[in-house]
Amino acid sequence: SAVISQKPSRDICQRGTSLTIQCQVDSQVTMMFWYRQQPGQSLTLIATANQGSEATYESGFVIDKFPISRPNLTFSTLTVSNMSPEDSSIYLCSVEEWGWNTEAFFGQGTRLTVV
Amino acid sequence: QKEVEQNSGPLSVPEGAIASLNCTYSDRGSQSFFWYRQYSGKSPELIMFIYSNGDKEDGRFTAQLNKASQYVSLLIRDSQPSDSATYLCAVIPGGTSYGKLTFGQGTILTVHP
Numbered sequence: 001s002a003v004i005s006q007k008p009s010r011d012i013c014q015r016g017t018s019l020t021i022q023c024q025v026d027s028q029v030t031m032m033f034w035y036r037q038q039p040g041q042s043l044t045l046i047a048t049a050n051q052g053s054e055a056t057y058e059s060g061f062v063i064d065k066f067p068i069s070r071p072n073l074t075f076s077t078l079t080v081s082n083m084s085p086e087d088s089s090i091y092l093c094s095v096e097e098w099g100w101n102t103e104a105f106f107g108q109g110t111r112l113t114v115v
Numbered sequence: 116q117k118e119v120e121q122n123s124g125p126l127s128v129p130e131g132a133i134a135s136l137n138c139t140y141s142d143r144g145s146q147s148f149f150w151y152r153q154y155s156g157k158s159p160e161l162i163m164f165i166y167s168n169g170d171k172e173d174g175r176f177t178a179q180l181n182k183a184s185q186y187v188s189l190l191i192r193d194s195q196p197s198d199s200a201t202y203l204c205a206v207i208p209g210g211t212s213y214g215k216l217t218f219g220q221g222t223i224l225t226v227h228p
Contacts, residue, residue, distance in 0.1 A: 033215060042203060042218040043159070092158055094216075103149070104205075104216055106158040 002027055002095050006107030013083055013114050020079045021110045023093035028073035033094040033104070034066070043092065049076045083114045118142060119206050121219035130228050134191040136202050138219050141185070144209020148180055148187045149216065151203040159203055163189060194226040 003026040013019050023032060031050055035043040046066055047057045055068040070076045080087050090109045097103060122137045136150070147166055151159035165171045165178040165187065177190040187206075191198055204219040 042220045043205075043216070045215060045217070048215060103161045103164060106160075109158045111156075 001103075002029065002097050002105045004093060004095060004105055004107035006093055006110055008110055009108060010111040011113070013112065015084050015114055017083055018079055018081045019083065019112060020077050021091055021093075023076045023078070023107055025074045025095050029095040029097075030073070031096055032070065032076045033096075034068065034076075034078045035092045035094060035106075037090040037092065037109075039088070046078070046091075080112065083112075085114045088112055088114045118208070118217050119204055119219040121202075121204050121222045123220075123222070125223035125225060127225045127227060128194050130194060130196060130226055132194050132226075134194045134198065134224055134226070136189040136191075136204070136222050136224070138187045138189075138204030139185055140187070140204075140206045140217075142206070142208040143182075143185060145185075145206045146209065147207040148178070149205040149207075150176075150178060150187075150189045151205060151218075152198075153201045153203060153221070155200075191224075194224075196226050196228055199225050 005024045007022050033048055034046040036046050037043045045058050046061045047055045049055045049068045049070040051070045051073050067079045090111050092109045093107045094104045119140050128134045150163040152162050153159045163176050163178040165180045168180050168182050171178045175192045179188045201221045201223050203221045205216040
Protein backbone atom coordinates (compact mmCIF):
# COMPACT_ATOMS: atom_id res chain seq x y z
CA SER A 1 0.00 0.00 0.00
CA ALA A 2 1.08 3.56 -0.68
CA VAL A 3 2.84 5.46 2.08
CA ILE A 4 1.96 9.14 2.17
CA SER A 5 3.96 11.75 4.05
CA GLN A 6 2.25 15.02 4.67
CA LYS A 7 3.71 18.10 6.27
CA PRO A 8 3.40 20.13 8.32
CA SER A 9 1.38 17.97 10.67
CA ARG A 10 -0.04 21.05 12.33
CA ASP A 11 0.33 24.80 12.26
CA ILE A 12 -1.14 27.90 13.82
CA CYS A 13 -1.31 30.79 11.39
CA GLN A 14 -2.31 34.43 11.45
CA ARG A 15 -5.35 35.46 9.45
CA GLY A 16 -4.49 36.92 6.07
CA THR A 17 -1.43 34.73 5.60
CA SER A 18 -0.99 31.62 3.45
CA LEU A 19 0.15 28.09 4.24
CA THR A 20 1.47 25.50 1.83
CA ILE A 21 0.93 21.85 2.68
CA GLN A 22 3.12 19.22 1.09
CA CYS A 23 2.20 15.65 0.21
CA GLN A 24 4.82 13.09 -0.78
CA VAL A 25 4.00 9.55 -1.91
CA ASP A 26 6.46 6.66 -1.99
CA SER A 27 5.27 5.51 -5.43
CA GLN A 28 4.08 7.11 -8.64
CA VAL A 29 0.34 7.77 -8.72
CA THR A 30 -1.81 9.25 -11.43
CA MET A 31 -4.19 11.24 -9.29
CA MET A 32 -3.90 12.83 -5.90
CA PHE A 33 -6.82 14.22 -3.97
CA TRP A 34 -7.07 16.95 -1.37
CA TYR A 35 -9.78 16.83 1.30
CA ARG A 36 -10.81 19.17 4.08
CA GLN A 37 -12.28 18.06 7.39
CA GLN A 38 -13.75 20.90 9.37
CA PRO A 39 -14.11 20.50 13.14
CA GLY A 40 -16.64 17.80 13.96
CA GLN A 41 -17.43 17.28 10.30
CA SER A 42 -16.75 14.64 7.70
CA LEU A 43 -14.35 14.90 4.79
CA THR A 44 -15.09 17.09 1.80
CA LEU A 45 -13.14 16.83 -1.44
CA ILE A 46 -11.45 20.08 -2.40
CA ALA A 47 -9.83 19.12 -5.68
CA THR A 48 -8.18 16.44 -7.77
CA ALA A 49 -4.58 17.00 -8.78
CA ASN A 50 -3.29 15.43 -11.99
CA GLN A 51 0.33 15.67 -13.06
CA GLY A 52 0.74 17.91 -16.05
CA SER A 53 -2.64 19.58 -15.96
CA GLU A 54 -4.67 22.03 -13.93
CA ALA A 55 -6.30 20.71 -10.80
CA THR A 56 -10.04 20.05 -10.93
CA TYR A 57 -11.93 21.80 -8.15
CA GLU A 58 -15.17 20.74 -6.54
CA SER A 59 -18.12 23.03 -6.13
CA GLY A 60 -17.44 25.65 -3.50
CA PHE A 61 -13.66 25.59 -3.88
CA VAL A 62 -11.67 27.90 -6.17
CA ILE A 63 -8.11 27.99 -7.39
CA ASP A 64 -7.43 31.48 -6.02
CA LYS A 65 -8.17 30.27 -2.51
CA PHE A 66 -6.66 26.78 -2.78
CA PRO A 67 -3.95 26.75 -5.45
CA ILE A 68 -2.53 23.28 -6.07
CA SER A 69 0.66 22.17 -7.69
CA ARG A 70 1.49 18.71 -9.03
CA PRO A 71 5.03 18.88 -10.44
CA ASN A 72 5.52 15.10 -10.68
CA LEU A 73 3.86 11.77 -10.02
CA THR A 74 4.91 11.55 -6.37
CA PHE A 75 4.36 15.04 -5.02
CA SER A 76 1.67 17.69 -4.64
CA THR A 77 1.11 20.85 -2.65
CA LEU A 78 -2.03 22.60 -1.50
CA THR A 79 -1.88 26.25 -0.48
CA VAL A 80 -4.53 27.78 1.73
CA SER A 81 -4.45 31.46 0.80
CA ASN A 82 -5.49 34.59 2.66
CA MET A 83 -6.58 32.52 5.61
CA SER A 84 -9.47 33.29 7.93
CA PRO A 85 -10.56 31.44 11.07
CA GLU A 86 -13.13 29.58 8.94
CA ASP A 87 -10.22 27.82 7.25
CA SER A 88 -9.30 26.10 10.49
CA SER A 89 -9.59 22.44 9.54
CA ILE A 90 -7.67 19.27 8.96
CA TYR A 91 -6.41 19.02 5.40
CA LEU A 92 -5.71 15.55 4.03
CA CYS A 93 -4.13 14.34 0.85
CA SER A 94 -5.15 11.03 -0.61
CA VAL A 95 -4.04 8.75 -3.39
CA GLU A 96 -5.73 5.89 -5.12
CA GLU A 97 -4.30 2.46 -5.60
CA TRP A 98 -5.79 0.16 -8.18
CA GLY A 99 -5.85 -3.57 -7.94
CA TRP A 100 -7.72 -6.32 -6.19
CA ASN A 101 -8.23 -4.05 -3.23
CA THR A 102 -8.74 -0.71 -4.86
CA GLU A 103 -8.78 1.87 -2.14
CA ALA A 104 -7.87 5.40 -1.25
CA PHE A 105 -5.03 6.00 1.20
CA PHE A 106 -4.73 9.10 3.31
CA GLY A 107 -1.82 11.08 4.64
CA GLN A 108 -1.76 11.80 8.34
CA GLY A 109 -3.32 15.21 7.79
CA THR A 110 -2.40 18.79 8.54
CA ARG A 111 -4.26 20.36 11.43
CA LEU A 112 -4.53 24.07 10.67
CA THR A 113 -5.65 26.67 13.18
CA VAL A 114 -6.10 30.25 12.00
CA VAL A 115 -6.10 32.93 14.68
CA GLN B 116 -30.77 15.73 0.37
CA LYS B 117 -27.25 14.76 1.33
CA GLU B 118 -25.49 12.49 -1.11
CA VAL B 119 -24.35 10.09 1.60
CA GLU B 120 -26.19 9.94 4.88
CA GLN B 121 -25.35 7.93 7.97
CA ASN B 122 -27.34 7.18 11.09
CA SER B 123 -26.65 10.14 13.26
CA GLY B 124 -25.41 8.53 16.41
CA PRO B 125 -23.58 8.63 18.64
CA LEU B 126 -23.95 4.91 19.05
CA SER B 127 -23.07 3.25 22.33
CA VAL B 128 -22.88 -0.53 22.71
CA PRO B 129 -21.56 -2.78 25.46
CA GLU B 130 -18.42 -4.80 24.92
CA GLY B 131 -19.18 -8.04 23.10
CA ALA B 132 -22.34 -6.74 21.44
CA ILE B 133 -23.01 -6.20 17.75
CA ALA B 134 -22.70 -2.63 16.53
CA SER B 135 -24.77 -1.78 13.47
CA LEU B 136 -23.86 1.23 11.33
CA ASN B 137 -26.05 2.33 8.46
CA CYS B 138 -25.59 4.47 5.37
CA THR B 139 -27.79 5.52 2.46
CA TYR B 140 -26.69 7.17 -0.75
CA SER B 141 -28.52 9.16 -3.37
CA ASP B 142 -26.60 8.41 -6.59
CA ARG B 143 -28.09 5.23 -8.02
CA GLY B 144 -25.09 4.93 -10.36
CA SER B 145 -22.63 4.51 -7.48
CA GLN B 146 -20.54 1.38 -7.79
CA SER B 147 -18.04 1.33 -4.94
CA PHE B 148 -18.67 1.60 -1.23
CA PHE B 149 -16.24 1.92 1.62
CA TRP B 150 -16.20 2.02 5.37
CA TYR B 151 -13.43 3.98 7.04
CA ARG B 152 -12.58 4.15 10.72
CA GLN B 153 -11.16 7.36 12.14
CA TYR B 154 -9.74 7.61 15.61
CA SER B 155 -9.71 11.04 17.18
CA GLY B 156 -6.88 13.13 15.77
CA LYS B 157 -5.96 10.52 13.18
CA SER B 158 -6.58 10.16 9.47
CA PRO B 159 -9.18 7.70 8.16
CA GLU B 160 -8.19 4.07 7.62
CA LEU B 161 -10.05 1.69 5.37
CA ILE B 162 -11.66 -1.26 7.10
CA MET B 163 -14.04 -2.62 4.44
CA PHE B 164 -15.01 -2.12 0.85
CA ILE B 165 -17.89 -3.70 -1.06
CA TYR B 166 -18.88 -3.56 -4.71
CA SER B 167 -21.58 -6.24 -5.11
CA ASN B 168 -24.98 -6.72 -3.55
CA GLY B 169 -25.01 -8.95 -0.53
CA ASP B 170 -22.72 -9.50 2.42
CA LYS B 171 -18.97 -9.36 2.69
CA GLU B 172 -17.28 -10.60 5.82
CA ASP B 173 -13.78 -9.85 7.11
CA GLY B 174 -13.10 -11.05 10.61
CA ARG B 175 -15.48 -9.32 12.99
CA PHE B 176 -16.70 -6.94 10.29
CA THR B 177 -19.52 -7.56 7.81
CA ALA B 178 -20.48 -5.07 5.14
CA GLN B 179 -23.89 -5.36 3.54
CA LEU B 180 -24.91 -3.71 0.28
CA ASN B 181 -28.36 -3.36 -1.23
CA LYS B 182 -28.16 -1.31 -4.40
CA ALA B 183 -31.91 -1.44 -5.02
CA SER B 184 -32.50 0.25 -1.69
CA GLN B 185 -29.32 2.36 -1.99
CA TYR B 186 -28.25 1.16 1.39
CA VAL B 187 -24.96 -0.04 2.82
CA SER B 188 -24.28 -1.11 6.37
CA LEU B 189 -21.44 -2.26 8.58
CA LEU B 190 -21.84 -4.77 11.38
CA ILE B 191 -19.16 -5.15 14.01
CA ARG B 192 -19.47 -8.37 15.97
CA ASP B 193 -18.00 -8.90 19.43
CA SER B 194 -17.40 -5.15 19.75
CA GLN B 195 -14.29 -4.14 21.66
CA PRO B 196 -13.43 -0.86 23.38
CA SER B 197 -10.72 -0.44 20.73
CA ASP B 198 -13.50 -0.22 18.13
CA SER B 199 -14.56 3.12 19.64
CA ALA B 200 -14.06 5.61 16.83
CA THR B 201 -15.90 7.55 14.17
CA TYR B 202 -17.00 5.38 11.25
CA LEU B 203 -17.25 7.02 7.87
CA CYS B 204 -19.25 5.65 4.98
CA ALA B 205 -17.83 6.67 1.60
CA VAL B 206 -19.11 6.22 -1.91
CA ILE B 207 -17.59 6.70 -5.33
CA PRO B 208 -20.44 8.28 -7.31
CA GLY B 209 -21.23 7.05 -10.79
CA GLY B 210 -19.01 8.40 -13.54
CA THR B 211 -16.14 9.45 -11.27
CA SER B 212 -12.69 8.06 -10.86
CA TYR B 213 -11.53 5.88 -8.04
CA GLY B 214 -10.32 7.84 -5.06
CA LYS B 215 -12.82 10.66 -5.53
CA LEU B 216 -14.88 9.77 -2.51
CA THR B 217 -18.05 11.30 -1.15
CA PHE B 218 -18.24 10.82 2.59
CA GLY B 219 -21.14 10.64 4.98
CA GLN B 220 -21.06 12.74 8.11
CA GLY B 221 -19.79 9.87 10.23
CA THR B 222 -21.17 7.92 13.17
CA ILE B 223 -19.40 8.02 16.51
CA LEU B 224 -19.27 4.59 18.09
CA THR B 225 -18.47 4.03 21.73
CA VAL B 226 -17.97 0.52 23.05
CA HIS B 227 -18.12 0.50 26.83
CA PRO B 228 -16.68 -2.27 29.00
